[in-house]
Amino acid sequence: MLEIRSLTKRFGGNVAVNAVSTTIERGKVNAIIGPNGAGKTTFFNLISGVHPASEGSIVFEGQDITRLRTDQVARLGVARTFQATTLFDAATVLDNLIVGHRLRTRSGLWDVLLGTKRLKEEERTCREKARQALDFVGLAHIENRLAGDISQEERKRTAFALALATEPKLLLLDEPAGGVNPEETVGLADLIRKMVAHGLTVCLIEHKMDMIMSLADRILVLSYGEKIAEGTPAEVRANPAVIDAYLGSEHAAA
Template sequence: MLELTSVTKRFGGLSAVNGISVGFERGTINAIIGPNGAGKTTFFNLISGVMPLSEGRIVIDGRDVTGLRADQMARIGVGRTFQSTTLFDNASVLDNLIVGHRIRTRSNLLDVVFGTRRLRDEEAACRRKARDALDFVGLAHIEARLAGDISQEERKRVAFALALATDPTLLLLDEPAGGVNPEETVGLADLIRKMKRSGLTICLIEHKMDMIMNLADKILVLNYGEKIAEGTPAEVRANPVVIEAYLGSDHAHA
């Protein structure tokens, strides 16, 4: 589904991501872990087209997508959430989601000026898609609430719904359980499994190790911008290099 070859990002003389090669299978949950400053968010920025590569190649579904911009990556099915969920707080939850599906529409300024059939049809489709996404993440009951009035956990779910509204096949989740309590974390993990069952391929950055070990099919471990390990949760947990760099010896026996 996603294949990265020698992916590198340099800022001046510093390599934030250095020569990473890895593949992620379709319909799997893949975690990217590592200490702060390991290059995880930069890695996501490269996959999603937010930043250009310094070197390397990105292939999605057999298509070389190296060099595509973020909007082009979104159109070919790469969805993304960010560490902090930025919403239009003075708009309703539903209106926030309608914006997300706009990437799939074709109406332009002339359609708006003349109130064309295409514009009306696309607005109705956007509303349907937004409601479907809200229903999927379990928030259909708050569609009319102002985004500024919802909880942190609900904001996380809205972020998922926003990404789903762009019709992705590959979903990048940046710290999806950041800032929520343990019970809410379990609920978000269940939602990520539901996304997998619906056919999505998921990559996530997360610091909550218990969540990752129970959720991921595959884990990629970064340190100082380099890949130091990859494998199943059991393989990563038992890897002495990972234990040394990140997990701590207590996790080796968990």
């Protein structure tokens, strides 16, 4: 689904991502791991159009998206979440999600000023898509609660729902289980499996190794911006370079 070729990003003299090549396989859970500062989030920012690449290429479903803007990448079907879940806390959970499907609408300023039929129909569709996404992530019961009043785990699920409302094909999840307890982590892992079962492709960054090793089909390992390993969880767990740079001997023995 996604092919990365010699992807490089420089910030002045700092090379955050250095000539990384990999593929993200359709219908699979792909994971990216590595120590803090390894370039994982920058890698996501390059794929989603937040930062322009210094070198290399990104090809999504046969189309070169290396130089596209964030909104253009999103319209092609690439959605993402962020490490910090930022919502409109004074708005309801449902209202936070309505904006997601706006990516697929055509109404403009004149539609708003004139209150056109198209605007009203698209508003209704956005609300329906938001409710569908909330139901999918198991939060239909809190649609009218203020986003500022929900738990961290519910915020994570809301972020998933917001991404789903854009109707993505590929979902990039940046530390989806960050800040939640072990039981909630299991629930989020089950939700990711549910997404894949419904036809989505997932790529996630995560530090919780038990979750990654049980969830991922393939793992890419970054260290200091470079790829040091790639393979199945078993292959990565046994790789001496990965053990030395990140996992430690306790994971190798697991």
